């Protein structure tokens with residue numbers, strides 16, 4: 001199914017658990033483990049993503065640590081294409097490229113292996129993560145994909161925290177598909 005009905009969206013939203021004040025006071029954490037352990041919800045999501053992306057001539061899926069690994073790896077295997085992990089600084093073992101991004105206080109850094117796209121210049125890459133909040137992580141990842149020789153053709157998120165306007169910032173760089181929005 002290329003598009004989800006409102007009923008299917010409501011079902012997916014209801015399968016995600018809200019955890020108040022995690023990891024610190026004032027944050028409402030969207031816990032997707034309750035979607036993953038619900039076979040109907042996980043399968044609905046993966047079938048929808050596979051139907052949307054099977055004809056987009058993708059070469060790779062790049063998933064952001066750590067929940068982007070789960071959805072990204074499952075989708076890559078379903079589409080028969082490669083998966084590339086985007087990790088926090090210092091976690092990838094081979095030669096890497098890094099991009100910094102601003103946090104509320106301080107900076108963070110994401111990395112990709114230099115040879116992640118196996119020398120395929122212009123590789124068509126789909127970026128995936130569970131959630132877009134301020135958009136800083138995804139913005140840095142789009143730059144990383146470019147630095148590594150790929151072309152980010154779309155960024156997909158299960159959840160968009162629309163009130164933080166991160167997707168609006170990212171949209172100038174890459175098309176965005178947010179499956180569910182929290183207003």
Ligand code: AMP
Nearest residue numbers: 028029030131132133134135136137166
């Ligand atoms: P940002 O760079 O602000 O868009 O943050 C996105 C990253 O932080 C994603 O990898 C999310 O998994 C995680 N994240 C941010 N806010 C939340 C939240 N309220 N619930 C769950 N994960 C979050």
